[in-house]
Amino acid sequence: xxxxxxxxxxxxxILCVTSSFDKLSKDLNQRLNKTGHPALIPGILKxxxxxxxQVEIKAGKHLYAVTVRxxx
Numbered sequence: 130x131x132x133x134x135x136x137x138x139x140x141x142x143i144l145c146v147t148s149s150f151d152k153l154s155k156d157l158n159q160r161l162n163k164t165g166h167p168a169l170i171p172g173i174l175k176x177x178x179x180x181x182x183q184v185e186i187k188a189g190k191h192l193y194a195v196t197v198r199x200x201x
Contacts, residue, residue, distance in 0.1 A: 131148065132198045133146070138193075174195065
């Protein structure tokens with residue numbers, strides 16, 4: 130099972146922990162839209178997470194990190 134974690138390093142907060150990539154992607158894009166930044170294409174984000182366990186997204190004063198972990 131995969132667990133996705135969305136954190137804001139600038140605010141030092143964990144924003145979302147879920148097993149649903151779609152839920153995480155929607156949450157991240159809502160946050161980006163609220164701050165006037167363009168949404169991320171979920172397929173590109175998912176592809177990046179297949180190559181590395183963490184992706185960082187700088188959006189204004191926020192530094193979002195999306196992490197994927199495998200649970201057994």
